[in-house]
Amino acid sequence: MGRWALDVAFVWKAVLTLGLVLLYYCFSIGITFYNKWLTKSFHFPLFMTMLHLAVIFLFSALSRALVQCSSHRARVVLSWADYLRRVAPTALATALDVGLSNWSFLYVTVSLYTMTKSSAVLFILIFSLIFKLEELSTQFNVEGFALVLGASFIGGIRWTLTQMLLQKAELGLQNPIDTMFHLQPLMFLGLFPLFAVFEGLHLSTSEKIFRFQDTGLLLRVLGSLFLGGILAFGLGFSEFLLVSRTSSLTLSIAGIFKEVCTLLLAAHLLGDQISLLNWLGFALCLSGISLHVALKALHSRGDGGPKALKGLGSSPDLELLLRSSQREEGDNEEEEYFVAQGQQ
Numbered sequence: 356m357g358r359w360a361l362d363v364a365f366v367w368k369a370v371l372t373l374g375l376v377l378l379y380y381c382f383s384i385g386i387t388f389y390n391k392w393l394t395k396s397f398h399f400p401l402f403m404t405m406l407h408l409a410v411i412f413l414f415s416a417l418s419r420a421l422v423q424c425s426s427h428r429a430r431v432v433l434s435w436a437d438y439l440r441r442v443a444p445t446a447l448a449t450a451l452d453v454g455l456s457n458w459s460f461l462y463v464t465v466s467l468y469t470m471t472k473s474s475a476v477l478f479i480l481i482f483s484l485i486f487k488l489e490e491l492s493t494q495f496n497v498e499g500f501a502l503v504l505g506a507s508f509i510g511g512i513r514w515t516l517t518q519m520l521l522q523k524a525e526l527g528l529q530n531p532i533d534t535m536f537h538l539q540p541l542m543f544l545g546l547f548p549l550f551a552v553f554e555g556l557h558l559s560t561s562e563k564i565f566r567f568q569d570t571g572l573l574l575r576v577l578g579s580l581f582l583g584g585i586l587a588f589g590l591g592f593s594e595f596l597l598v599s600r601t602s603s604l605t606l607s608i609a610g611i612f613k614e615v616c617t618l619l620l621a622a623h624l625l626g627d628q629i630s631l632l633n634w635l636g637f638a639l640c641l642s643g644i645s646l647h648v649a650l651k652a653l654h655s656r657g658d659g660g661p662k663a664l665k666g667l668g669s670s671p672d673l674e675l676l677l678r679s680s681q682r683e684e685g686d687n688e689e690e691e692y693f694v695a696q697g698q699q
């Protein structure tokens with residue numbers, strides 16, 4: 356009887372993990388192809404990103420309100436001093452990472468984007484050392500490659516700063532919804548100058564938005580942009596949900612296979628040309644990522660094994676689903692998670 360109960364628990368955990376991984380894949384791969392498809396007809400990726408940030412802020416504010424009503428506990432609100440000094444650097448780096456990534460879709464294929472973004476892991480490790488947190492193909496476009504490589508570079512700074520922000524227990528931003536709520540306004544403001552310089556004039560004279568003549572077309576464009584914002588919010592939520600109900604190691608491994616799935620779909624659905632040299636280079640990059648994950652897993656096992664984030668595996672309450680681990684759960688788990696984010 357006891358063995359049967361253990362088998363049922365194992366199967367249930369496996370099914371739950373698979374479901375969370377598939378949810379993460381749907382949002383992560385979905386938003387990549389969706390943004391690429393949308394930028395083919397809507398050539399204002401920075402405006403699209405800013406609207407996504409507004410949607411994420413709206414949904415995170417709504418989630419905070421629902422959690423506050425259900426738990427009867429006030430949510431954290433940072434002071435202006437902490438907000439500008441602690442959150443602003445992370446928000447600016449995140450805004451540039453996301454903005455440049457979406458901008459690159461105007462010039463590069465999904466396959467080149469995926470392979471180049473995989474280099475973010477290298478930058479994460481470099482900036483982790485700096486901050487003392489860690490003791491060419493066909494269809495190639497130079498401008499697009501520079502944008503996505505720049506996004507990967509900034510992504511290294513982004514996730515290092517995010518890790519530092521979440522580790523500051525006195526700020527009370529361990530809950531990802533609270534983190535997204537505080538980041539989005541400064542991300543919006545940080546991206547606005549870039550938008551004003553490169554897209555402001557063109558957008559103000561575009562018949563798709565401000566000088567529209569067809570109301571139906573305007574509503575379709577706004578609906579498409581809003582749907583992208585929902586996917587962006589879902590991606591952030593699914594990432595934190597996966598790592599909270601399983602472990603950061605699961606997210607790392609899932610991220611590796613997600614890259615392969617993205618490349619295969621890009622070749623099959625979009626007709627991206629991927630040469631043998633491309634595949635070999637990509638395999639080399641993924642091998643480095645896999646080796647890092649394996650070494651961290653062995654190190655964690657020596658310290659007692661990878662842990663799912665505490666307090667998140669048993670209760671269906673929304674507050675528990677969203678709460679991140681406390682700092683004392685160990686920096687190894689957190690580092691694996693942020694390395695996994697560099698693959699996004």
